[in-house]
Amino acid sequence: MSIYQRFLRTLVRNYFLGSMVAVFGIGGLYMFSTLELQERDMLTMVVILAISLACMFTVEGFWFLRQIAPIRHVFLRQSRSVQDVEQAYLRLHSMPLLTVKRTLGPHMLGFTIPGVVLSVASISYGWLHLPYRMIWLASLGCVLVSLMHAMIEFYLTTEAIRPMLSYLRTWSLQEFSLDLSLNGEVLVSTRRKYTLSALLIGTIPTMLFGLATNIRLAETSNLFDGYWQWALLVLLLGVAFSGASAVLMARAVQQPVEELQEMMRQVQRGRFTVQASDLYSDEFSRLITGFNRMVTDLRIRDEHNTQLLESYFATLAAALDARDPYTAGHSMRVAKYSVQIGGAYGMIPEQLDLLNKSALLHDIGKIGIRDNVLLKEGKLTDEEFAQIKLHPVLGEAILLQIQPVEAMAPLLPGVRSHHERYDGRGYPDGLAGLEIPLFGRIMAVADAFDAMTSDRPYRKGMPVEKALAILADGKGTQWDPEFAQMFIDLQQQRESQEDEKTSLGTVV
Template sequence: MAVYQRFLRILIRNYIIGSTVAVFGIGGLYMFSTLHLQREDMLAMVVILLIAVTTMFTAEAIMFKRYFDPIRQVFLRQARTAQDIERAYLVVHRLPLLTVKRTLGPHLIGFSVPGMSMALLAISNGWLHLPNRFVWLALVGCLLVSLMHAMIEFYLTTEAIRPVLSHLRGWSLQDYSLDLSLHGEVLVSTRRKYTLSALLIGTIPTMLFGLATNVRLAETDSSFESYWQWALIILLLGVGFSAASAMLMSRSVQQPIEELQEMMRHVQRGRFTVQASDLYSDEFSRLISGFNLMVQDLRVRDEMNTQLLESYFSTLAATLDARDPYTAGHSTRVAKYSVQIGRTYGLPPEQLDLLNKSALLHDIGKIGIRDNVLLKEGKLTDEEFAQIKLHPVLGEAILLQIQPAEAMAPLLPGVRSHHERYDGRGYPDGLVGENIPLFGRIMAVADAFDAMTSDRPYRQGMAIEKALAILADGKGTQWDPQFAQLFIDIQRVEMAEDRHPAFGKAL
C-alpha cells in the first residue's frame, strides 16, 4: 500500500507542478511579458485564465480517475486474482502514453476551448482590448505548451512507474508463481519516441519565440534595447525546456542500459539465476526479454553440465571402488566426512563443492597399482608398500590428463597430499603443518577415520569411540589438530543424537 500511495503522490505532484509551470509559468510569462495590457485587460485575462484552468483540472481529474481505477483496485483489494495483477501491470505500463493523451486531450481542449470562447466574448463586448488574431495565435501557443508539458510528463511518468511494476511483478511471483512481462511487446517504439522528442525540443522554443515576437512587434513601440531584454527571457525559457527534456531523454536510455550491464556482470560471475526486470514499454522490453531467455537457457545448460560433471566424478570413484569390493563406498564416505569438516570449519559453498570432488577422487591413483598388491589380504612387504605410496602421485598424474586442465587444477593439491602428516613424516612430499594444502589436511582425517572403522577381509572395523580416541592422540603429529578436533566433535554430536533424539533437536 505504501508503494501505491507514494506512486499516487508522485503522479499528482508531477501533474500539478507540470500544469502550473506550463500554464501559469511558461504560458503566463509568454502572455504577460509579451502583451502590453491595461489594468482592466489584465484583470479580464486573469479571470479567463482561472476559469479555463478550473475546467482543465476538472476534465483531467475525470480522465485520470478512469485511467487509474484498475491500479487502485488491485492495491486496495484483499484478494487479488492473477488476472487483476496482470491487468494492472499492463495499465501501469501504458500510463506514460495515457498521460500524453490526457495532456493533449482534456488539458489542451479543456483549457483552450473555454479560454478562447471567453476571450472572443470579452473582446466583442469591449471587456478586453486585443485584436481577434491574438486569440488564434494564443491557440497555437496553447498547443505548443501542451506538447511541451506532455513530453516532460511522459518521461517523468516513465520513471515513476518502475517501482510499481516491480511491486506488481513481486506479487505475481509470490502469489501465483507467474513472472509478469510484456514479452517483447513494444508499446511505443524508441525510434518514434526519440524522433518526436528531438523534434519538439528543437522546434517548440523556436515556434514560441516566433509567436511571441509576432505579437510583440505588432503592438510594441518600445526601444530596441527593451525588445532584446524581453527576447533574452524568452530564449532562456526555451533553452531551459530543451535542457530539461534532453536530460530526461538521456536518463530513459541510460537506466535500462545500466541495469542490463549489471545483470551481465552477474552472468559473467556464473550467477545464472538473475532476471532483468521488464519495466520498459519500448524496444528495451524486447532486449530484456531476450536477455532473460538467454540467461534461462544458460542456467539449464549449466545445471546439465553440473549434473554431468558430478556423475563423472561419482563414476570415477565407483570405478575405483569396484576393483576392491571390501572398500566399496570408501571414496563416497570420505567425501561425506570431508564436507562435514569443511562446512563446520566455514568453507564457502564453492570450496565445499571442490572438496567433495577432491575427496571422491582422492584414491584414483590406485587404478595404477597392480591387483596382487592392491588386493593383497596379508601384510604388505616394504616393496609393495612403496608401490601403494605412489598412488597420490599417480592420482595427480591421471587428473592432469583430463581436459580442460583448469577444471581439474583445484583438485590436484588435495589428491596429492591426503597422506601427508602434520609432523612432516607423511608422503609423497613430506610437507609439514600448514604447508600441507587445506584439502589434504581435511581429507587425511576423513580418510583415516573411514579406514579405521571399515571392515576388511583380514580384520573387523574398530569401534567409533576407539577411532576417535586415536584421532585425538594423533592431533598435531599425524593430523592437523584443528580439523581432527572438529571431526571428533561432529561425530560425538551425531552419536549423542542417535542415542537421544531429543538432544539433537535441542542442539
C-alpha cells in the same frame, strides 16, 4: 508509506509542477512579457487563467482516476485475481502513453475551451482590451505548451512506473508464481518516440518564439523597446525546455543499457540465475526478453553440464571402489565427511563443491597400483607399501591429463596431500602443519576415520567411539588439531541426536 502511495504522490507532483510551469511559467511569461496589458486587463487574465485551471484539473482528474483504476484495484483491495494483476501490469506500462493522451486531450481542452469562452466574453463586455485574433494565437500557444508538457510528462511517468513494475513482478511471482512480462511486445516504438521528441525539442521553442514575435509586432508601437531583454528571456525558456527534454531522453536510453550491461557482467561471472527486469514498453522490452531467454538457456545448459560433471566424478570414484569390494563406497563416504568438516569450518558453496570433488577422487591414483599389492589381505612388505605410497602422486598425474587443466587444478593439492601428517612424517612430500594444503588436512581426517570404521578382509571395522578416541589422540601429530576436533564434535553431536531419537521412540 506504501509503494503505491509513493507512486501516486510522484505522479501528482509531476503533474502539478508540470502544469504550473507550463501554464503560469512558460505560458504566463510568454503572454505577460509579450502583451502590453493594463493593470485591469492583467487582473482579468489572471482570473481567466485560474478558472481555466480549475476546469482543467476537474476534467483531467476524472480521466486520471479512470486510467489508474486497474492499478488502484490491485494495490488497495484485498481480493485480487491473476487477471487483475496482469491488467494492472499492462496499465502501468501504458501509463506514459496515456499521460500524453490525457495531456493533449482533457488537459489541453479542459484549459483551452474555458479560456477561449471566458476571453471572448471578457472582450465582448469590455473587461479585456485585446483583439479577438489574440485569442486564436493564444490557443495555438496552448497547443505548443501542451506538447512540451506532454513530452516531459511522458519521460517522468516512464521513470515513475519502473519501481512499481519491479515490485508488482516480484509480488506476482510470490503470490501467483506468475512471471509478468510483455514478452517483447512493443507498446511505444523507440523510433517514433525519439523522432517525435527530437522534432518537438527542435521546433516548439522556435514556433513559440515566432508566435510571441508576431504578437509583439502587432501590439508594440516600437518593436525595439526592451526587445533584447524580452528576446533573451524567450530564448532562455526555449533552451531550458530543450535541455530538460534532452536529459530525460538520455536517461530513458541510459537506464536500460546500464541495466543490461550489469546483467551481462553477472553472466560473465557465471551467475546464470539473473534476470533483467522487463520494465520497458518499447524495443528494449524485446531486447530484455531475448536476454532473459538466453540466460535461462545458459542456466539450463550449465545445470546439465554440472550434472554430467558430478556424474563423471561419481563414476570415477565408483570405478575405483569397484576394484576392491571391501572398500566399496569409501570415496563417497570420505567426500561426505570432508564436506561436513568444510561446512563446519565455514566454507562457501563453491569451496565445498571443490572439496567434494577432490575427496571423491582422492584415491584415483590406486588405479595404477597392481592388484596383487592393492588387494593383498596380509601385511604389506616395505617394497609393497612403498608402491602404495605412490598413489597420491599417481592420482595427481592422472588428473593432470584431464582437459581443461584449469578445471582440475583446484583438486590437485588435496589429492596429492591427503596422506601428509601434521607433524611432517607423512607422504609423499613430508609437509608439516599449515604447509599441508587445506583440502589435504581435511581429507586426511575423513579418510582415516572411514578407514578405521570400515571392515577389511583382515579385520573388522572398529567402533565409532574408538575411532574418535584415536583421532583425539592424534591431534597435532597425525592430523590437523582444528579439523580433527571439528569432526569429533560433529560425530558426537550426531550420536547424541540418534540416542535422543531412540529414547523418544522407546517412550512412545
